[in-house]
Amino acid sequence: MPAQRCLHLGAFMRPVSIHTGAWRYPGAWPDANFSFPRLKHLIQRLEAGKFDAFFMADHLALLNMPIEALRRSHTVTSFDPLTLLPALAAVTDRIGLIATASTTYNDPYHVARKFASLDHISNGRAGWNVVTTANPDAALNFGQDEHMAHGERYKRAREFYDVVTGLWDSFADDAFIRDAESGIFWDPSRMHVLNHEGPELKVRGPLNVARPVQGWPLIVQAGASEAGRQLAAETAEMVFAAGGPIADARAFYADVKGRAAAFGRNPDHIKILPGALVVVGTTVEEAREKRALLDSLVHYESAIGSLSIALGVDARAFDPDAPLPDIPDTEASKSGRERAIALARREKLTVRQLAQRLGGYGGAAIVGTPATIADEMQEWLETRACDGFNVMFPYVPGGLEDFVTQVVPELQRRGIFRTEYEGTTLREHLGLPRPENRFFRLAARAAE
Amino acid sequence: MPAQRCLHLGAFMRPVSIHTGAWRYPGAWPDANFSFPRLKHLIQRLEAGKFDAFFMADHLALLNMPIEALRRSHTVTSFDPLTLLPALAAVTDRIGLIATASTTYNDPYHVARKFASLDHISNGRAGWNVVTTANPDAALNFGQDEHMAHGERYKRAREFYDVVTGLWDSFADDAFIRDAESGIFWDPSRMHVLNHEGPELKVRGPLNVARPVQGWPLIVQAGASEAGRQLAAETAEMVFAAGGPIADARAFYADVKGRAAAFGRNPDHIKILPGALVVVGTTVEEAREKRALLDSLVHYESAIGSLSIALGVDARAFDPDAPLPDIPDTEASKSGRERAIALARREKLTVRQLAQRLGGYGGAAIVGTPATIADEMQEWLETRACDGFNVMFPYVPGGLEDFVTQVVPELQRRGIFRTEYEGTTLREHLGLPRPENRFFRLAARAAE
Known part of the structure; x- marks a missing residue:
């Protein structure tokens, strides 16, 4: 019988809370996104909670939202993830460090080198969240007039x-000899020059960093x-x-795992x-x-915009403190509208409460006691x-402390999370393998 | 009377020793360039020695030297400076952190953001060594066939x-209010959108990081x-x-200070x-x-190449263990040839010793007791x-420990270095001022 499957837990930390009202919550640190001492405290608590990874999203421009919402947002700015994570690596020992980096607005040589460096510095804890950047405003910060189209x-x-x-595989794992006696520092026959020339990119190589501790840092998507599912199925590890x-979620899980199997x-x-x-x-x-x-800490003026978008009607006309009126069919996404209406009916929310729910954080939530949360995660x-989950x-x-001191022990008691x-x-x-070096594995086989 | 002028000391640490024989020296750490624990130890010792800064050069390709020399080089690879320095920031409190970043092979938005992040994370200790990249091989790693010309x-x-x-000045120092009561996180009227459109670069802005602790990280060149002197005189602070x-050196000092004065x-x-x-x-x-x-640890085969270049003749024909023969005038740089010949005569070096001296490190050196070294530095x-000096x-x-435990106390005793x-x-x-924000200083004045 296989061992009990265990949960994997990432902590999604940029922003430190996804919820737009978070910085106003009683006892919250409003400056957490901006403060290295705060972030250091948080990651050390997550490591005490045995989290798999600290996960840092990214944006390459101000968030593209109306200024009324933006000036109330604690996520308007944040540290560059590839600058923050090395600093956090130095104050932790085990927790993984996942940084987002865009393939649209970067050079691959820099990306390969920075993640290889982070993997060495952290002794094998780096992960790269591969994104193509959704915010079109990023283009304007990188010399371009238009954001590249989705397919491109x-x-x-x-x-x-x-x-x-390919750049990470520039050197065989045994390339660096450092033989003080003979004076030979490394073996050029154990180096591969990539010489990549493709439709989009031209990069000679080799990388000027030794092969990462993990072979390759973890690939996340x-x-x-x-297009995103296909890329993930072919390349992603998380x-x-x-x-x-x-x-x-079950359908998505089966779909992506099936696509991965189809790629062998x-x-x-x-x-x-x-x-x-x-x-x-x-x-x-x-x-x-x-x-x-x-939710009540989300400003109504910002929130009502989110609700209007979800419903496809101008919700500012509604009485904020009355139940949601009947909403006619509109041009807006049917699923988004229906989800919003169903939520209002199910939880008996007023227009204001519904707007603040969607404006605060409209995504999936698990709200309960440590036992009911563990029940849900276990199911x-x-x-x-x-x-597993990327916890926000x-x-x-x-809120983080509650999770680490109450939910983690409950999951551990049930044998579904590491102690x-x-x-x-x-x-x-x-539980993922270390990738073999594609160039030196082949060379070794050819020599057999 | 003005206070006694004091020395400033940077430690030039990429490579950890500039000398190509360093990794073979008895007691040396051959893996120091590659090892975060080693680098952490070194910077903590430099901080104990009250150094102004840890200074990290960079290369964006393998060094362009013959493979016989390259495979004996401990500098063939190294960590990306902007990944290493944040990690070193987290294990130090005071020492400055200067990272090299190329203006030829980077986007300004990334450079502005990474240094701003490092300055926040280190609480005001970041410096940017602005380079244009000399190694033409870098072009091939960044999608280009040819290195940009010097003037360009x-x-x-x-x-x-x-x-x-300009991006560092995107936000006034007081832009972030974080008023939990009103829900206003920041004041959009205290944000400046750069909208730069120049002959080479087009960048909208604003930066998505708050203004750096130092206003601007230190500018180094x-x-x-x-062209380099002019750029330094106009913009550099170190x-x-x-x-x-x-x-x-006196002539250079007077020239650059004079050029700076000419820029106001x-x-x-x-x-x-x-x-x-x-x-x-x-x-x-x-x-x-x-x-x-x-010097004797430098491989002769690599070293003789350096000597041949300096002399402009094939020095492999000479007897390695005899004094340097007379050298005719050649096409090689006159000053380089004359310096090499004068060095051989002055120190009575054999061809081998001269080659190894130039192949090891041909630049300026101070060799002596703590007292004679302090004499020279004081002069x-x-x-x-x-x-001051960038010490190698x-x-x-x-070698680093010798400096920190013997030379630093001697300089301190003489009152020319901080205790x-x-x-x-x-x-x-x-002793440098914090730059005012160019946009909000003007705004404040206009309102007066």
């Missing part, structure tokens, strides 16, 4: 991945589109999935971790009250809706 | 500097060409100068720190023996040949 971005991303992984109803990959080597905002209370009622308080794990906290430090790190690298935490 | 590179560098410093005879700058706000390899012994004789041992300081160590950790950090930022260590 994914085509470039696929080639970019080949170049970066979050794309949910058809997928940051949408939450959503469990039935949808072992489906166990692609871990699927949906995002979930987790709010912990001593009773379910208390947890719901916490969430309601959090997702055991029915193959996921291999309602605010910091309190100690078994390995030292992020790949080891996730 | 400097033109782009000047504009790049304007963009990066090392160019010695006419110049990494060549060493060379003291008379030349305060000449005290541009600090000139020549590089110097410093070898410490208990007697002058012992220091010279240490250096001779170090340079007092006769305005420099404002013969090997690590021993404690007076401030917390790199600018404060160097």
